[in-house]
Amino acid sequence: MFGQPAMNSLWFWARLCFVHASRPLYLLIFLMGMQPLLTWWQFGLTRRIVDSLAATADWKPIITLALLLGLVQVFNFAFIHLERWSNDTIGLNIDRAVARHVYTQISIHTITRLETPEYANDLHLLKMSLNNVRFMVGAVIRIVRQLVLIASYMNIIAHYNSWLLLVLLAFSIPGFVFEQKYANRMENSQQQRAQHELSVWHMADILTNSRNSREMLIFGIRPFLLRKWEAAISNVHMHFRQLHRIELTWRLLYGLSTPLCLITTQCLMIYLVSQHKLTIGDYIALTAAISSAEGTLSVIANNTLIMKQVLLFAGRLTRFLNRYASATTEETASPKVKQEIQIIAARKLSFKYPNSERLILDKIDLALERGKVLALVGENGSGKSTLASVLFGLHEIDSGMLYMNENDLNDVDRSEWFKQFSVVQQDYIRYPMSLLENITLAENAPASRQQLEWVQREYPYLIPDHLHNNPDVLLGNNLIGSVQLSGGQWQRIAAARAIVKSAPFLLLDEATSEMDPETSAQFLHKLLDERKGLTTVIVTHLMPIAAMADEIIVMHEGKIAEQGDYETLLKQRGKFSEMCLKHQINETKEEASNEYELQSFV
Structure with missing residues (x-):
């Protein structure tokens, strides 16, 4: 059947996405690499202009530096728009590649199970989760970018005191756990509200489809249909509110780890300063590094949510194919109809x-x-x-x-x-x-x-x-x-x-x-x-x-x-x-x- 491990792995979907978005992806990576250089040049040119203003009365070199700074700004502006174009192109290519793969895999040979409410429900869920794959490339890029940053921050923190690094990592664990559990809660909520969403779509189609206008005019049923639509969409909103209420509650609880981490690390650094193991300068530098590292870990945790959603989509697709589609392999292929049917x-x-x-x-x-x-x-x-x-x-x-x-x-x-x-x-x-x-x-x-x-x-x-x-x-x-x-x-x-x-x-x-x-x-x-x-x-x-x-x-x-x-x-x-x-x-x-x-x- 379709339960092959390849389709259930992140590597399979990552490879599918990267293969079909390689060119704009290379451009995006180049732009990401150039932006720090542009920022550094902008910082350096600004510093030289300020120093020149204070040191000399000759305006020619200052004007030259100002023109160069303006040119850097132009490049920065162009790079921002090129990055936006690259992201949009990557998203479109991935949408097409993933949809084509899914539709190719769905090989229907009979209509028996397709004529059931379960098929309509499962197909709706599959379509709703299909978009999660397109965000995976962006999530991977952001995770890689943040891993580079976190490595430098961790190196700085560990250089001064390894206990500070352990405290930081310990308080970041709840964030990763929460994002994984929240992905599962989103999956369950989507399953619970699927029937109500289908009802909303069906009622909306009946209300707006021109083929239904005759009966609506003759029987005067538009108010009745509107009430049906409102009841269905109210149920959808109820499930969303429940999900958001749970999310808010747990995010507030998880958010307590941030001040607790700050208090713990501050107490530890104050103690080290009192023991003359850290200078005031070290204290200020470590405070900035820990704050930046904490934000970076939070970004990584948020993007692991997308990875989990992709895995949940892969599992849903596999179950859908196993239930409704027909898998044909060399071992299971039926004999061809070579003779005419008599x-x-x-x-x-x-x-x-x-x-x-x-x-x-x-x-x-x-x-x-x-x-x-x-x-x-x-x-x-x-x-x-x-x-x-x-x-x-x-x-x-x-x-x-x-x-x-x-x-x-x-x-x-x-x-x-x-x-x-x-x-x-x-x-x-x-x-x-x-x-x-x-x-x-x-x-x-x-x-x-x-x-x-x-x-x-x-x-x-x-x-x-x-x-x-x-x-x-x-x-x-x-x-x-x-x-x-x-x-x-x-x-x-x-x-x-x-x-x-x-x-x-x-x-x-x-x-x-x-x-x-x-x-x-x-x-x-x-x-x-x-x-x-x-x-x-x-x-x-x-x-x-x-x-x-x-x-x-x-x-x-x-x-x-x-x-x-x-x-x-x-x-x-x-x-x-x-x-x-x-x-x-x-x-x-x-x-x-x-x-x-x-x-x-x-």
Whole structure:
């Protein structure tokens, strides 16, 4: 799995950050090295100007020194802004490198665990802690800089009296302990408030998303949603206040170590002065050195907090990957699907969602042969869409339940498996990309344009008329300049995307529910005619669409209630026949209603 020690070590993340931020980092190190020199030159030039003013009446050398001092100031000003630019560039490079590494590691092969509240919660926590890594480079630089300073201070203090150094180090320990414990408290607080933060974001999205405006206007629910948002954000603030209250309390207690250290070292130095082991000058110098060393140790302790947060993030990422992603190594890799799939067979197939005891599918037996058109029908919640998803390998199931050419699905590399499948799902994605990219899912290239031209030629009704000559237009309402489409138009784009893949197995899950009846019938008849010899699974609640299939499976409460072709199921006068009758009655009522409305109008 993903529990390799490398990812859990600071060295791994430090190396990842430094590799992707090397150039601006070298510039930053150079600037840090130059700043003390500039400060020294500035101090020296100022001293020489003052001495010259007191010693000579010749203004020429003084003006020259003043110009040099001004030049040093210009360099100092430039170096400050270059350092700021370097820090910003380092942060951007690290953000990109870390995010890319994380997204690359997340290799999802099934959707079962992704369709749970736990996944949304864990993903939110992972995103929230992702930013901690970007601060690690700055923390390392600051720690190194402070270590150089503390080494010089400690050398000075130890030269006079080693007990003073031991007292200083002893009183600095609580600061390091506090920062480590505070990092753990921040982690726990983040976990406790995660659900409330998600509620805040969801309520904010509902309140501001244009797609929700219709219902908010019709039902007048904005005040209700605002109260929900306020309740969620109040809970978030409560957790923050608790965390800050704990932090303040412990920082005040930890802060007592500073005056205690001062009192202890002062008493010890006064004693040494009284014993003539220190001079007054030594006393003043040691007081300044101890004060500076104490501040330096405090800065180091504060930056170890960031190191601890990076380690906590690494642990969270490892747990997330172990739980939701699929790790493939040479030892654990499943065999590739080298042959074409001829049959998918379910044997006593049962399935239930995580954290649920209710079976969604219960002991399903069926064989989906290549070249067959299969329709899955049934009432809402009967399990027809879930069965289709399981047959297409989208869910985790126990071994011995689903086979591909007599190979257990769990023994097959699913990334290869999915290359033979395409799908139009109910909750299709509305990509905020161009028309060409939405359909081909690829960059603008000659091959992609040929695919789009083929769709426009063979299925012209799947693309809105005003977009036929505009493949680069952005779709949606997320970006300025985008073209907004209706739900039915988006569904046609999703259908075009599915047929462009030209896969041997195609799933149509309510694929024409938002299309008008004429377009739906035209599309399905042409598609099924062109896909002869290939396999198509249709999930639908419309009986005329089910009638197009070679075989129909009627689902009821997670089980196969009936199975057969259209004519056979009608003759059985069972559940399918009852569904057809209801559909016919509803159509008759609708026609009668339309006729009545027409007569009333006349």
